[in-house]
Amino acid sequence: MPIEVEIDLELERLEILKRYRKLLRAAKPFLKDDDAKKIKKAFNLSVEAHKDMRRKSGEPYIYHPIAVAQICVEEIGLGTTSIICALLHDVVEDTDYTLKDIEHQFGPKVAQIIDGLTKISGQFEFGTSQQAENFRKMLLTLSDDIRVIMIKLADRLHNMRTLDSMARDKQLKIASETIFIYAPLAHRLGLHSIKTDLEDLYLKYTEPESYEEIKNKLRATKTSRDRFINKFIEPIDIDLKEQGYDFVIKGRPKSIYSIWNKMRKQKKPFEEIYDLFAVRIIMNSVDIKAEKSDCWHAYSIVTDHYTPNIDRLKDWLATPRANGYESLHITVMYRPEGADKGQWVEVQVRSKRMDEIAEKGVAAHWKYKGNDTRTGQGIDQWINQVREMLEATKDSKSAALEFLDDFRSNLFAEEVFVFTPKGELRVLQRGATALDFAFDIHSEVGARCIAAKVNNTLVPISQPLNNGDQVEIITAKRQKPSEDWLKFVVTSKAKARIKELIKEENKQYISDGRSIIEKKCKILHLDVTLELINQLRAYFNCKTPSDLYYRFGKAYIQPDEIKKFKQEKEAKQNIQAKINTDDLQDGKQFTKELKKMHGERTDADALLIGEDMDKIDYILAQCCNPIPGDDVFGFVTVNEGIKIHRTTCPNAPELLSNHGNRVIKAKWTSQQKIAFLAGLRIDGTDRVGLVNDLTRIISNELHINIRSISVETEEGLFEGLIKLYVYDTRHLEQLIHKIEKVDGVFKVARFD
Structure with missing residues (x-):
């Protein structure tokens, strides 16, 4: 019987008012005319609309919109409308409130932004990617008002900050x-x-x-890190003050x-990652014209005291x-007094305006737009490119995932600067x-x-x-795009346009392929x-039905392959209980069907799956080879039932x-000893008998x-790749611990 918790409504009311007043204090510096009245009106309507609603944590729902508004003001720098x-x-x-109600009370601009935010949500037909189509709809709002996406990012940030109350899956x-999606998008909008x-x-x-x-390690090393930074900046601080600069370091x-990313990519522990921090010099220049010379002057002072790595100047x-x-x-390069060796330190030099833009991106761009600066031109250009991409794919819902992949590839991309023949x-x-x-x-021109x-x-x-190249394009009327072009273009605009042009030409192949499949x-x-x-x-392994038809139409796949598909399908159906995938709407439904067919299983099958944590059939994904003890989830596939993946x-x-919608809970439980395949990479210095020592520990000591x-050795260095069978993560950790103690071994790491 659930325990009823008594809620003190008066305390909650006071807390709501406290949060609202905090929001007003943050907004106060830029409020004009009757802005405060408009905000109060919106707050009262939101309180009334959400009065009977609560979040998963049990808190009043109104906490959420107030928090999103607070993020918009304090962390992004948006204004009254936002x-x-x-x-x-x-x-x-x-x-029950409608867009017309909003427009009537707050005007067309607010209604337009709310409409954009509402369009982002909602359900989509099963079989298409809900999230990819969702995201595509969100990008369409770029044409109307970029604040839609910025408020959505604030909404996502607050949801992430309050994720504790949600179920693990x-x-x-x-x-x-x-x-x-959202972190790369925040990066692209400059919201660092x-x-x-x-x-x-x-x-x-x-x-x-x-x-x-x-x-915890960052917290533990804070004192020594602060001491290191203070010693490093001391001579720079003295010189900048002597020369009369207004600055902050x-x-x-x-x-x-x-x-974490560095540790993973460099395959090093925390203690061996040296660039754990960056020193930032922020110059408070008298005007925008003095910014560059101030920054370069600060650069010269830094390099007077420390030797720069010219290759890493950006x-x-x-x-x-x-x-x-x-x-x-x-x-x-900086070597503290008494230290055994020097250490690379990254120094960032920028003006106060540049720093605000680096932290608040496109929102700060609006603030400085009136000045003689290129700030925001790149973002404006990027928004135009996104519009062109969306225009090119607007009639193709099945291409939502493909579009998302192309779009994402551009979000974190570094740039190259080139010139037209006229010097643009x-x-x-x-x-x-x-x-x-x-x-x-x-x-x-591209085509x-x-x-x-x-x-x-x-x-x-x-x-x-390369940077600085001047490029002139040569064209011919008879030239046509080919599929090979997709192999060497990287920009979303080029990919989208080439695919569109090829699609036109390939309609006949798609039609032929459909006929071939139907006949066979x-x-x-x-x-x-x-x-x-x-x-x-x-x-x-085709991404879309059209891709399937096309590959048959082009004879990349022969019709006789369908016979092989039929034979394999029938063989599987003889082994497994047939599940009617027409009835499967999501992961929960799938587990119910399996439970119905298999009944309660008594064997210890090592894994509990679904909302009710049942013991049902699964396959271990080969892309990550999960073993007991790993953090995992289940994924409902089209043909192979439930596949288990590691969360990493x-x-x-x-x-x-x-x-x-096809993801379900899964977790390991205590089970009988079943062996699972795992891989270890071992690095060290080569010596006679090293391999023998390793195999003795693996086979004789731990069985x-x-x-x-x-095993590969080069110039005295050793790298071994071993695939072996273990019972669970504890068994694997025990093995890693023993191997690390072998003479000559530097590092042992698991690989997928």
Whole structure:
């Protein structure tokens, strides 16, 4: 029987007022005329609309819109209209109020933004990716008002900050969607602090142990780190003061997520990651014209005291990044007094205006737009590119996931700066080719491109471009795009346009392929249903039904392959109980069907699956090879039942964010000893007898079966890859601990 908790409504009312007053205090510096009255009106309406609603945590729902509005003001720097929209952002979706009610009380601009925020939510037909289509709808609002996306980011940030009250599987879905879509988007809009928070919170819920470990180590090393920074900045501080500059110097640690990423990529422990922080010099220049010279002067003072690494100098003063970011980055060598060895330290030099833009991105761009600056031009250009991409794919719902992949590839991309023959600067994604440049000029120029002149030298269209290249495109009327072009373009605009042009040409192949499949299925007595086409699509590893038809039409797949598919399908049906996938709407329904068919299982099957934590059939995913003890989730596949993935699987963010409706809970329980395949990478210095010592520990001491072992040595260094069978993570950790003690072994790490 559930325990009833008595709620003190008067205390809650006082808390709501306290939070509202805090919001008003934050907004006060920029409020004009009757702005405070408008905000109060929106607050009262939101309180009334949500009065009977509570969040999963049990708190009054109104806490959420107030918190979103607070983030909009304090952390993004948005104004009155955004505060009103943040307070009302869930009203139309969750209550009886309509858009007309909002427009009547707050005007068309607020109604338009609320409409954009409401469009982002909602259900979509099963079979398409809800999240990808959702995201596409959100980007469409760029045409109307970019504040829609910024309020959505604030909404997502507060949801991530209050994720504790959600179930574990929901936490994984929301966190993965955040790292997959929202953090890169915040980066592209220049919202550095929002992006950093989203990444850290993702790690907190997907890798809680790693998150806590890094957090605790950062806290433990704070005193020595502060001492190091103070000693480092002391001579710079003295020189800048002597020369009469107004400035601030601060050292700040890198984010937990970025440290974790470095540890993972460099395969090093926390103690061996040295660039845990960056020193930032912020120059309070007298006017915008003095900013660059002030920053370069500060740079010269830094390099007077410390030796710079010229290869790591990044000048984003002359050419700001596409998201408006301007700064000077230098890496210098510093050896503290009494230390055994020197250490690289990253120093960022920027003006106060640049720093605000770096932290608050596009919102700060509005503030400085009236000045003579290029701030925000990159963002405006990027928004135009997104509009063009959306326009190119507007009639293709099935391409939602494909569009999302192309779009994401551009979000974190570094830039390359190139020039037209007339000297006009064009900013492209790093790795862009002459063909990308041609499509950036105009779609028709791209479609007819046959070659290019780079710095007056004739080059093929696949030629990658470098900073400072001057590019002239050569076209021919008879030229047509081909599929090979997709292999060497990197920009979303070029990819989307090439696919669109190829699609036009390939309509005949798609039609032929459909006829071939239908004829062959008729001979094999297979009914051509949507289910069968989806099964064939998955079997032949095609992204869409059109892709399947096309590959048959082009004869990349022969009709006789369908016979093989039928035989394998029938063999599987003889082994497994048949499950009617027509009835499957999501992961919960799937587990119910399995439970119904198998009944209560008595064997210890090592894994509990679904809301009710039942023992049902599953397959272990080969992409990450989970073993007992790993943090895992279940994924309902089209043809192979439930597949179990590790939450750290490289495919996890995409599966969880794009197909959240097919994800189900799964966790290991105590079980009989079953062996699972795992892989270990061992690095060290080579010596006689090392392999013998390793195999003795694995086979004789721990009685572990080795499936395969490969060893490479070069110039005295040793790298071994071993695949072996273990019972669970504890068994694997015991093995790693023993191997680490072997003479000559530097590092042991698990690989998928």
